[in-house]
Amino acid sequence: MPKLNLSTRDITQFLQPEHCTSTLEQKLSPNFARSTLRLTPSPYITEKALAKRWEKIGQFTDQDILLDQQTLQNASLYNKNIEHFIGTVKIPVGLAGPLRVNGLHAKDDYLIPLATTEAALVASYNRGAQLITAAGGASAMLINEGVTRTPVFLFESLIDAGQFVAWVVTQYDHFKRIAESTTSHGQLHDINVNIEGNHVYLIFEYRTGDASGQNMVTIATNEVFHYILENSPHTPEEAFLDGNLSGDKKANSHTLRHVRGKKVTAEVHIERHLVEKYLHTTPEEMSRFGQVTTTGAALSGSIGVNAHYANALAALYIACGQDAACVAESAVGITRMEVSKTGGLYACVTLPNLMVGTVGGGTSLPSQKACLELMNLHGNGKAKSLAEVAAVLCLAGELSIVGAFCAGHFSRAHQKLAR
Known part of the structure; x- marks a missing residue:
């Protein structure tokens, strides 16, 4: 019998002989039974919705621990910060x-x-x-300082991508007006272009004032994004609001020499x-x-x-x-x-x-x-x-x-x- 390498031994300690084919199939196959833990349709904080959620979960834990009187009195303050609210967690x-x-x-x-x-x-x-x-x-x-959002546009050819970029670089002032119409704090500071074959990434960089600004720049860029789709003389085959070039919530080396936030x-x-x-x-x-x-x-x-x-x-x-x-x-x-x-x-x-x-x-x-x-x-x-x-x-x-x-x-x- 060939000697097992370390990674194979690690796997086999979890897949013991009792996990035969039929047992694995039984345990790992999809289950389409209706869940008894379905949440209320409304994600908002209302007295009725909150009561219904606790009807579902009250059997599992003490309501007063998560939904103490102070939290209950301030519940409406959380409406813009969370959905399907049930209470608060106290961290030292x-x-x-x-x-x-x-x-x-x-x-x-x-x-x-x-x-x-x-x-x-x-x-x-x-x-x-x-x-x-x-x-x-x-x-x-x-x-x-600067916060980015990076929409991506997909074309059939590099020629189409190049023509699209030639139009984009003439539109900065117009893009700026559209973006800044959505926010009282944010300012569109710069737009950079990254061409990767027939894909074009636009890096929209904003100054966000005293706000952290992730939602702000998303809303502002979304307005420009739709304007581009409706008015560009070179229509992309596909487009997405963010092409994952911004570094949002991910460690990345780009910011070491530049900035995000x-x-x-x-x-x-x-x-x-x-x-x-x-x-x-x-x-x-x-x-x-x-x-x-x-x-x-x-x-x-x-x-x-x-x-x-x-x-x-x-x-x-x-x-x-x-x-x-x-x-x-x-x-x-x-x-x-x-x-x-x-x-x-x-x-x-x-x-x-x-x-x-x-x-x-x-x-x-x-x-x-x-x-x-x-x-x-x-x-x-x-x-x-x-x-x-x-x-x-x-x-x-x-x-x-x-x-x-x-x-x-x-x-x-x-x-x-x-x-």
């Missing part, structure tokens, strides 16, 4: 800080609300925040004695760790190099009403640590893909609004500040976790706080 929120930010837009000491169920996370960011503040704060600079870079200069006091290690050890793990990131095929931006961003996004799925793209970036000329530590982060807003989305829901208000970052004119704060928060987390690895404290902290 902790504070990290004070975090001193010396930014172009954010210039203050901040207490950062972080929503998470991961022990040791808030403690780690709190330590990094206090270190940054003790060092005089981190400098932060928002250097670019808000691009921020932040740095801090930390004297040696502060590294030793707060992190119990040395600038040399942290710099060396950065070099080794950069190689590790390259070997793993990582997009960018960072320790754990996703921890900070997921906790901040959930607390503050951001689209948590955007962490998939926002957590792309680069961390760098070096020994400074004076023997201290220089550390910086660059995040080109921060999808944050202070209006719209979930930012005005009761708990999420309260978290933004803790930082004085709710409402118009605050999104650029929130992006700079988010970047410095990531920097705090990078300092803390690298320090923990260098000092041999990483596992010990989790054992102490998670058990």
